[in-house]
Amino acid sequence: MTGILAAVCIAILVVMAIALARAFKAPTVYDRILGVNMFGTKTVLFIAVIGFLMGRPDFLDIAIVYALINFIGMVAVLRFFEYTSPIE
Amino acid sequence: MLFLDIVSSILLLAGIFFGLSGAVGLFRFPDFFTRVHAASVTDSIAAILIIGGLLLQTSFDLNTAKLVFILLFLMVTSPTASHALAKSARHGGLLTLAETRPEDKQEHTQ
């Protein structure tokens, strides 16, 4: 089971790296936000998996905080766009 | 290997398959609205499958409750965030590929 969990960990890291690449270089500003959002949700899963891999389930508390903060960050970005034009 | 472990492994592997395909879609799809589709749909299914796989690893205690909480939270917030983002992009004046270059689309369908 540890092997599967480790493989899942590495696969999620790969997805995070791809989302990070999208946030680095994006055709529109919305794509950047999409990359950041995907990075956030994958981070939640990563922490949950790594908590089981290391046998430290109290990591789950941090996963909850991540999920929450990620959502609030998204709402703040949308609110910010009400003030300024999103097009660069 | 226990039966539950096998089911859990299958769920986890299916989850990372969807996660990876969503990441590929983030780069491969032609316009923003198809990309947000790829990212949001796979995000939800990957979260369901991976957390479902982890749920089978717990022994039904506080950790199970926390995992269920994370799952519910992600199931509500992640599609909402994608929806609001797409809506905001539409209001901001972003067009679909078909709207920006109609002649390209016709070439594709031929």
Next chain:
Amino acid sequence: MAEFIDLVLLAMLALTALRIIFLKDLFAVVMLFGIYSFLSALIFVNLDAVDVAFTEASVGAGISTVLMLGTLALTGRKEKPSTHSTLLPLFVVLVTGAALIYGTLDMPPFGDPDNPVHQHVAPRYIEESPKEVGLPNMVTSVLASYRGFDTLGETVVVFSALIGVFSLLGVRRKQKKDLDSGLESHRVLHVVAKVIIPLVILFALYVQFHGDFGPGGGFQAGVIAAAAFILYALVFGLPKAFAVVGPKFLQWMAAFGVLLYASVGLYSMYKGGHFLDYNQLAADPVAGQHYGIIIIELGVGFTVFAVMLNIFYAFGSQAERSNVQ
């Protein structure tokens, strides 16, 4: 496995930092700063520093992203092109970096159990705190009891940050000509926010009172509770948030938290002990420690919640004014 994950995360962190330097769009910089905080919190998780990761995720990635976006709404998004030469700063940075790397050569080897940091007070905390304080989460024992005076200082620092922001910005009262704020057109967000906010507050209370047993404590709980109210203010608009908890009430609450903390210290002096000597609070020293820690964590939670929310109010109300003009 842990080393490998650490290396990958560190590589991502370095790439993010490099990308931030070369970006001119400040909005993108704020977004990447959010990722940067997430990544550093992940590294803390991987190093098993759960309490630090908790703080970094909630403050670094959450509140500061929101506040930086508020600042951008006030100031504008484009970075000012620099006119001066970059050679001298580069030289200074290179010399400082070289000096720091030279300094690390004299450091004891990384992770060696004989290092001074592992020999100084840490063994005493690890051996004695289960008997003296009796909390499962040793980080809380150290922060709230052994280093209680430092934590009081930190709470005062958070409080004075509020005074600083208020003397510079201040919360602006709503005026007639202001636009009706809030994300009016996003109906789905309204419904989801209503469902999410009670859950977030519940989680904040869990973090507040479970901090003795798991990761978390007053600081993190205050930030998470403030995040719930910030979400409300973002979705429904500042005037409605003011109706729930107003800036004036929060000012009193911030001061009350610090006073609650300090009064525990004074009470233990009155009982004949030293300042913040929780052993005096009850007949049994360990029970006294538990009472003391719960009360001061509550004080920290009150202050942090009030300060974070009030700073957001200050930024948000100013951003609304610049939007009107």
